[in-house]
Structures are given as C-alpha cells and as structure tokens.
Amino acid sequence: MKTIFKVMMMTGVLAITAGCGQKKSDFKYLLDEFADLKVMRYQIPGWDELTLQQKEYAYHLAEAAKWGRDIHWDQNCKYNLPIRHVVENIIENYKGDRETKEFEQFIVYAKRLFFANGIHHHYAEDKFFPECSQAYFKSLMEAVGEGNKCDELLNVIYNPDILQQRRSTSTDGDIVVLSAGNFYEGVTRAEVEKYYESIEDKTDETPIAYGLNTKVTKDEKGNIVEIPWKIDGMYGPAIAKICEELKLAAACAENDIQKRALGLLVKYYETGDLRIWDEFNIEWVKDTIGTVDFINGFIEDYNDPLGRKGAWEGYVNIKDHKASERSTILSANAQWFEDNSPVDPRFKKKECKGISAKVINAVCLAGDSYPSTPIGINLPNADWIRKMYGSKSVTIANITHAYDYAAQESPTSTLDEFAWDEAEKAFYREWGSWADEIHTDLHECLGHGSGQLLPGVATTAMGEYASALEEARADLFGLYFTADPKMVELGIMPNKDAYKAEYANYIRNGLMVQFTRVELGRPNTEAHMQNRKLIAEWCYEKGAKDNVIEKKVRDGKTYFVVNDYVKLRALFAELLAEIQRIKSEGDYEAGKNLIETYAVNIDPKLHKEVKERYEALNLKPYGGFINPDIVPVEKNGKIVDYQVVYNDDYLKQQLDYGKNYSAL
Ligand SMILES: [Zn+2]
Secondary structure (H helix, E strand, O other): OOOOEOOHHHHHHHHHHHOOOOOOOOOOOEEEEEOOEEEEEOOOOOHHHOOHHHHHHHHHHHHHHHOOHHHHHHHHOOOHHHHHHHHHHHHHHOOOOOOOHHHHHHHHHHHHHHHHOOOEOOOOOEEOOOOOOHHHHHHHHHHOOOHHHHHHHHHHHHOOOOOOEOOOOOOOOOHHHHEOOOOEOOOOHHHHHHHHHHHOOOOOOOOOOOOOOEEEEEOOOOOEEEEEEOOOOEOHHHHHHHHHHHHHHHHOOOOHHHHHHHHHHHHHHHHOOHHHHHHHHHHHHHOOOOOEEEEEEEEEOOOOOOOOOOEEEEEEEEEOOOOOHHHHHHHHOHHHHHHHOOOOHHHOOOOOOOEEEEEEEEEEEEEOOOOOOOOEEEEOOOHHHHHHHOEEEEEEHHHHHHHHHHHHOOOOOHHHHHOOOHHHHHHHHHHHHHHHHHHHHHHHHHHOOOOOOOOOOOOOOOHHHHHHHHHHHHHHHHHHHHOOHHHHHOOOOOOOOOHHHHHHHHHHHHHOHHHHHOOOOOOOOOHHHHHHHHHHHHHHHHOHHHOOEEEEEEOOEEEEEEOOHHHHHHHHHHHHHHHHHHHHHOOHHHHHHHHHHHHOOOOHHHHHHHHHHHHHHOOOOEEEEEOOEEEEEEEOOEEEEEEEEOOOOHHHHHHHHHHHOOOO
C-alpha cells in the first residue's frame, strides 16, 4: 500500500489560485526559483505554546531526522554523495570568477541536485544535466583539488546513456537492472523475484515487509544476499547518529507510548529485524494523544521498481488542535462511509478500526520528504497493521498554507489559463480551496483505510501497478463522498454544490493541466499522476455518449468542461467499485489493463499545447521547502528554551546540512 499523499504540487498549483484566505503578515514565503522548481519556507504556528519538554522532544526528533539525509542520497543512486561532496567543495572554495554565465549555470545545477537529493529529477525520476559545459565543470573540479574524480563523476553527470532513470519505467527492459537507484546491484528482476518468492511465507497473516530495509546483491559465490541497513550494517554511521538522537528524544517524550515506540525503533535500527519494525508501528499508531509526532525510518517504496525497498524519511510535526476537529468528525463516522461506499459488500471492512486523523504543522522535513514534501500522510503501510490496529492520517496545514501564500506572491495562475469561463473560475475561487481540502481529508482519513483484500490475496499482487491503483482507489473514495449529502449533514461541506468546484478541477487537472509536468514525448509514469489521468480519462470515455465531460476548443485552446455532475459522480462510483474489486481479488491483469489503457500515454498534440500555455504563465510546477532552525537557548549553562529561527537562504541550508549532518 502506498500511502504518502504526494498530490500537493498539483492541487497546490491549482488551489493556490483561490487561496485559503489572504496572506496576513509580511513573512515572505517564496524564496527562490530555478529550472522547474521553486523553494519556499513555512511557519510553525503553535510552537510557542509548547512546553519546554515538548520543544526539547521535537528538537531531538528533528536532529534524528536530519541525520538520515545522507542515507536517502545514497539510496537514490550510489554516485549521489560523491557528486554532492564535489559540488559542495566547489561552492565553498572555488576562487575563480563567480560572475560568469557558466558559473551561474553550475549553481543552477547544484540547486537542482540539492532539491532532488541526487542527479535524478525528484518527481520525473529522469537524470537532468548541467547547462554549463563538461569542460567547464572539469575546470571547477580541478580548481578545488578534485581533478582525480573527473573521469568517473563527470561521466555519470553528463553521459545521457547511463543511469538514465532513478526508477526505470521500461516496458521491455529489466527494470531492476535499468534503475539507477541503489537498491539492487548485479542482480536481475527475475533473480530478485525468485529470491523473495523463496523466503516469503505466504500463509503468514501478519507478514513482515520483506526486503524493506536491505540492498540486494550477490556474494562472491554468486548467491543472492541482502545487505541490511542497520547500525552495524550498510548506513551504520548515519543510523548510529539517528539512534543517539532518538534516545535523547525518548528521555523527554510526552508519554509512555512514545517512549516505548522510540525504544522499539532504536532496537529495530540496531538489529534490522522487521518484526520489531512492525512492533514499533503498532506502538506508534497507538499514540494519538501526544502533541508532537514523527516519522523516522525506511518508509515509502515508490522509488523501488519492485515496490519493496523503503526510502529513508524523517518528519517531525505538532498537532494543530483546533484545525483537527474536521478530520475527527470524519474518523468518528468511518464505519458509515465504509458501509455506504459503492463497492461490493464482500470487499468492505466489517469493522473500521482506529482511523485517527488530525491536522498537523510541520516542524522539520527530512530525507524523502525534503525539500519536496507531502501535504498529507497516512501510515503505517502494512495492510495487516492497518486492519488490526488502524492507521494515522494527517493533513499538514502549514505546508498547504505556505503553498497558497507563496502562489499569491505570483501574478499568474493555471486556473485563469485552463478553466473554461468566468463562472467556472469564480465558483472555484469561492469553493475550490475548501472542497480540495475536504477531498484530501477523505483520501487520507478514509480512502486508503477503506476496503479489504479477500483471504489469500497477497498485498503485493498488483506488482508495479499497485501504487497508481491504490492512489486511484483513495482518490475515488474521496471524490465520491465529497458530493454526498452526508458531508453537508456533518457540517463538513458548506452546501450541496461546493463539491462541483473539486470535480471540475479534478477533471481539468487529470486530462490536461498535470501534463505540464511531463517532458514532451515522455509517457505519464508517476503513480499519483497516473491515478489522476486514469480516473479523468476513464470518466471522459465512459461518459462520452451522455456528454458528461465535454471537450471544447476556443482560439486554438482546449478546455474540458463538466456538463453533468450527477452522472460524473456515478462514474466515479463505478470505477471505485471496479478498482476495489481488482485490489481485493488481486486481479493483476485487469489492473494492468486499466493503467496501460488510460494512465500512461498522453496525446502528443494536447501535451504540446498544454506545455506551451503553461510555459507562457512562467510558473514553476514543483515546490519544496527549507526548514526553520530550532535553536537551543542557553542561560547559565542550562537550556531554557528552543527558538524557531526562519532562514531565507536555500543554498546555505543545504551546505549547512552537508557540514553538520554528514555521516556517510
Ligand atoms: Zn494517497
């Protein structure tokens, strides 16, 4: 199950046009823009209301998070850390002319590298290239005493024929061999699959996440082996630092559950034992009373072509008590939604347990969540833990708001460009932001947690299509219920029509706007984008005879307009039922067919048009954030407070992290 909600860039780009209220302070959110990226910063509301102990707890959790940074860099590609070290050295020590065009191009490459945690685009996963010449890059390296590394590293950086994609999406090649990620080495897909087949206990109803925390390679005799990521294994020095901080955090935890959870997490890092990882997650799910919470570990498997290996991730946050009321209402009614969802009763949970949901504010982003970060999180990932113990679902308010505010600092919007008429725009401005947040809540609080597999169906049955299908399932669940009268009755939706803003937006985005982020000529490969295209295309096709969604052209520009919202909702219901069936029965062929028919191929003519229209807006499709620093305040040798300091220098933070949290 894929659960981190990475839809934010797209909904962000759109929602921000409406904004969720006007920006009130002088705080500048938008810090830097380059290539297709923008860097923002966020505030931490509620920090000053924490007790000293809570601040200390959050501080050590944040330190633990930052210490994992290098692990994530290495996971993304084994050349990433050596390349970063060279780039850091040049930025800090190059004595030559820094005012030239080529140096500026080098700096843009450096910024992109830091943003992506490596040489592949953080989202598209393709390798990107410096605009300065290879000869110039070489001269920089030589000037700072790195000349001996030129041959190897410059080939990695500049050669378009090697390490093309972090996670290969090849349909005819070996996706394990072709992936540049550092999860496998010297092994083929068939070998890896055979290996896991041989060690997996299919009868186990509480299976561990086989392979989550290891690299797979061969020993000198040619046998397949797993190298564990643990304190005395691969990534040991970084993990030791993480554990040190986790122990300090445990000493000032808010309650005993947190203490026990942290103890288990440390034990897991020490042993690499995935049973202990499960025990940690069960304990972590139980902590719903604390204000400070965290993610720390090998979590999401999006980056692995086979969907097993967890990308290292850290996240520290504090609960926004007031804003949490809405998701509390949804959680309290989880069973009603399950009972009334349009899927076959055989695939419904008889008892919806412990879906806790809250609104949080981020305090520190790290690893896989930094600088690009989700606006919602739903964990843990193990299906059986979710079923037996529940899951935690959060939406991240200060990040969402920072997106909105940063966009208000920009003069153009995708809404103005891609929505059909003034009425549609005005309606979106009035209700879009609201409806979009509700959809996110439903997706996170209820969507992922809904439904169940039939007995005997493996959680890995959907293979490489699992992520996109799972996101589609959660999105459809949200879309279907956003329009339900129950939402007005619960006081969550303001009126019975507001959902239409989200429907129109979703279709516009799925059929068109989101392709601004795919390179011309390339297919649509990212799971969340595939999910949205699948849903929108499928509904467009199935609703064609009733003109549910109409394609209109004006002045050579294409628009997609929803004509019949009631029928569109019925189509969402139908597709939700089918995707739930596919997941519950493990119908791999049907899932594959849906994805390959609707989610992958982009009409080249439309794609070109969308890119041109978007380019003219001069907006950046991807956003990320720098963290505020949490600084201990000392008085007479004692720490009396932890202050939040808001930085405004993206490169400086990257270099500081490189200096202060480098263990590998
Ligand atoms: Zn999701």
